Amino acid sequence: MDGSRPSVLSAPLPAAVTPEHQAGAPISRLVAEVAATCPGERITLGEMAAAFDDRAFGLLLLMLCLPALLPAASVVFGLPILLLGLQMGLGRRTPTLPDFMARQSMKRTDLLRLASGSSRWLGRIERYVRPRPGWFASRAGDRIVGWLAVYVALLLILPGPGTNGPPAFGCIVMALGVVEHDNKVIGWGIALTALGCAIGTAMLLCMVWLGWQGLNYVL
Template sequence: MTDLASRRPVNAPDDQAPPQHRGFSTVLRGLADGDQERVSVGSILSAFGDRAFGALLLVFALPNALPMPPGTSAVLGAPLVFITFQLMIGRGVLWLPAFITRRSMRREDFRTLANKIEPWIMKLERLLKPRFGLLTTPVADRFTGAACFVLSIILTLPIPFGNMPPAATIAAFALGMIESDGVAIGVGWLGTLISVAILVALSTAITAAVSNFAEPVMRLFGV
């Protein structure tokens, strides 16, 4: 498979553009249409090169923003915690342990997933563009990483329907990082506030429900 993460020499011709100038959907299609039997996390990491943080955040967060079987958020949320922590502390190059990079899926399954999300990604790419650079600087990325780290922890909590808002918010942050779009980053910050508010509301409701159930039981047993 062509190494999409290779860097272009200083005087290389324009047709050898580096991967950071290619849209997410273009790189995603290249991975889906490759000739290898399986697509691993490591191959995704290599394909996106300098944009690996944003790309892998999107890859792991986007499925959680959709209706998925119970337990999916716990499986996909764990790598997100690992990735967002490195983004938060300002690590320049994303590192993942071998047990994560070796995880893979059949290319047919990856292509099916790509076919489903590619139209949406392409629509978003037409709206996204480099702007409001103050929100996409290395310092700003640390704050983005901190927000995504908190969201990824919320994502792993066993809260009914509580994984979709933080997953969608991480996806917004990821798209903003990939396309250097401060507007998308701003949407991510708005989503962070909404996700935290939803978590507080759900926690309060669950606590009240447990309390209302436990109180008569305790009276019944004279506690």
């Protein structure tokens, strides 16, 4: 990602991404539609937020958590995830992105690759994920997802062994459920995220304890 393009938060929905296309549409098809209708070689987070409307939180969390699985990239993506999580936790229905974040962009080809055969795992998950109403798919559930995403972001910002992968994976599952309004998948994602956050917290506490012991030994 880079900041090479201006924000288009005020732009209307692309023609091919109408509300009827959005309702219940598979994630890969939505991604392909946005990539096909947004002009230019790069697509900004602001464009995706405008195009996906009430699914923007889930989509952006998904896009940001995937690279956050890599240790070297986890710190970079922690802050945007933190900002999105705070807005979800506070009950916002659609994200308002700061200009520096809305300008961040990714290559159209990378976005299309997410919806193509190179992301077969996403297709397998999509065969199970579908709109299912329930408490986790309500506004109260969105708040839980948001505050858990905040905790995940903090663990990503404070990198260490085991602090990024497990929490980020759980957040990806939550995001998939949020995009498709799937109560069951959101519930699974919340459980996985809570477990991942517990693992990450335990690893951080172990590092702090080992550091304290080492300091006492030296002194």
